[in-house]
Amino acid sequence: MRGLLSALLLFSASLAFAQGLGSQATVNFGAASTPDFLPVEEAYRLEVEILGDKRIRLYWQIADAYYLYQHAFKFKLDGGAIALTPTFPPALERTDEYFGEVRVYYQQADLVLETETAIPTGGTLAVTSQGCADAGLCYPPRTQYFSLDTVAATAQELERPARSAQDVGSSAGTGAPGTLPYMLLLAFLGGAILNLMPCVFPILSLKVLSFANSNEHDRHLHSWVYTAGVVVSFVAVAALLIGLQQAGRAVGWGFQLQSPGFVIALTYLFLVMGLSLSGLLQLGGSLMNTGNQLASKQGLPGSFFTGVLAVVVASPCTAPFMGTALGFAVTQPPLTGLLVFAALGLGMAAPLLVFSYSGGARKLMPRPGPWMDTLKQFLAFPLYAAAIWLLWVVGRQTGVNTMAAVLTGALALAMALWLWRFGGWRRALAVAFALAAISLGGWRGLDESGSRNSLLAEGRVAWSEPALAELRAAGKPVFVDVTADWCITCIANERAVLLTDTMQAAFAEHGVTYMVADWTNYDADIARFISAHGRTGIPLYLMYPADPTLAPIILPQILTDAAVLEALQAVSVKKTEVAHTLTAQ
Known part of the structure; x- marks a missing residue:
């Protein structure tokens, strides 16, 4: 039974994932009609030069087929405390589809700001600009900040993010955004909160319950192997994500769920996990086995796979603090990005490590008894609910015909699992039903993803x-x-x-x-x-x-x-x- 399930789930998940990447690669690399737009910092390069006590030069180098709006320029020195008078060079007049009759700059924009009083050393200049591409993309307004040094006649650009969650009552933290330690902390906290998500919580709960009768050595060993499974999985996802982005793909956390094949594989996975927790099939023995069985050769791979599974089922979720940390990770060198994802994995594994080492935390658990089996069966229902939700997602992505095919595949999968228990020639029939489930999971019928x-x-x-x-x-x-x-x-x-x-x-x-x-x-x-x-x-x-x-x-x-x-x-x-x-x- 265990061999059939492992082969079935690994094959269907890898097939679905490969199909998803292949179909998306066709969309991105094969569609010549979709232009590749430059990042805003590459489309418009700004240099600031101090010309004297009261004059500042701003010089934009503008990429070909891109332009800047004259009316969108805004300037503030020390928050507006010092008045500025700009002198604009001649601009090209045109009728713009966004703003009507406007004046714009192609290739370059070279203007001078004059101040009423002397420019203060250490003053901060805020420069707002907005531009568009001839191909149709209009960037949002962009504000850059520069620290002015009148003694050296230089200007140093500062990193100052746009008004964010903290400005509207978020309690995300008061550390120094943009620094690696702060981002690692955010990633760790976000990973810890992921354990409360409805798909992950049943897995964590079962792993914690397995500590009820285990000895100290087993608890520590298996918790660290589980942690390794979580961290390795997050780092693998990060490596794939960074690799795709460096190849030109615009992807992010949860991108695999845009592939109906991957969603279908998750649906099957949740169904099998739910049937196991309900006691309708056994995945290699009871999840509650402890003692010597935990220390057996099969026990450690099981803990590692549980960590991998926790990451897979967490993919539809985004916890607080994660967005900022992951956004930072993909803009940094690969090694820094991998460190942030590793911190996310450590955060996700931290609660299990706490239960492994903390006797006080384990004392909060009731004594072992029949209630553990009842709880295990109860935890199957969130997984069934997740499978239903994923079926709805597939229906929204593709259509009702594909959703019906997946339901039929789920029926075939349940039949395969039931037949496998009887052995003999029935196992060949079980394999046929399992292959039918995979085939139905990859069927698209006559559905098309139309406008929503x-x-x-x-x-x-x-x-x-x-x-x-x-x-x-x-x-x-x-x-x-x-x-x-x-x-x-x-x-x-x-x-x-x-x-x-x-x-x-x-x-x-x-x-x-x-x-x-x-x-x-x-x-x-x-x-x-x-x-x-x-x-x-x-x-x-x-x-x-x-x-x-x-x-x-x-x-x-x-x-x-x-x-x-x-x-x-x-x-x-x-x-x-x-x-x-x-x-x-």
Whole structure:
């Protein structure tokens, strides 16, 4: 039985994963009609030079087929305390699809700022610019910060992120963002929180229960082998992710779930795990065996595989703190990125290590007894629920015909597992049913992944770069919800906060347009949009002010009513109109 299950699950998962990567590679590498846009820092290179006590030169080198808007330039010295007067060079007039009649710069923009008083040494210059590509991509406004040294006549660019979760009530931490130790801490915390996700919690619970009657040596050994399985899996995912990104792929955490084949393999996996916990089949003996059996040759590989399994089933989830850490990881050299993912794995394995070494933590557990088997059977139901949810995701990705084929495959898989127990010629029949399950899992029928815009509820609009730029040019605040059907955190935020009647009324009251960027299936434009905001995965929530020159507010990945309402208040149409009226007066 164990051999059949291992071969079946490993073969179906690897086949599905390969099919997913192959289909996505065709989309990205084979589609010549999709242009490859430069990162904003490569499209527009800015140099700052101090010309004297009261003059600063700004010089942009602009890539071919890219341009900068003259009207989008904004300058502040020491937060606006020192007045600046810009002198612009001649610009090209054109009719722009986003802003109408505008003046733009191609190739280069060379302008001078003059101050009323002497430039202070150590002063900070903030420079905001916005540009677009002729091929159709319009970048969001970008603000760069420079520390000015009048003695050496130099300017040093500073790293200062756009207003983020901390600005809208997030309690993500008060460390120094951008530093490796801080990011390792965030990754560790995010990994620890992953254990509370509905798919991972049953696995962790069973592993903790296995410590009930085991000796100290066995507990320590198996907890470290489990930890090795978790860390090695995260590092392997990181290596694949970094490799794909360096090859030009715009992918992030959870990208494998955009492959229906991988989702189907997870569905089968959750079904088999649920049947095992329900006692309907045995995966190599009881999960509660301890003592000498734990120390046997098969026990250690089992603990390692449990760690690998925990990472696989955690892939639909994004915990708090993870987004910032993973966004940092993929922008760093490969070794730094691998360290961040390893910290994520250590965080995920930490609770089991605590139970392994802490007698006080184990004393909180009830004494061993029949309740352990009852709990094991109860924990099967979250796995069944996860399988149903994944079937729904497959239906949304492909269609009802594929979902029906997967259900039939699940039936064939259950039949194979049942027949295997009888031995003899029935095992050959079991293998045939298992192969049928794999075949049905790879069947696509007549389904096609069509446009999902018609599925949007009233009051929400589909995201696109041109649509977002048009709304911003019209002076309208916009909320962008980057979501996917396979993202558990996204669904939880929508049900608990974003899609409640109260919150929808608040969006309408503040005049904020609700845009949905659906990343259930791979979309290169959405991938670039996520990457442009320093993230590798979702959820991603952006609140754009009505003023198109202002950067968006990045909300936390775990939303609260207070955080969203505060962001709405900050970009309110009424607040913007009042500010503009006071300025005009």
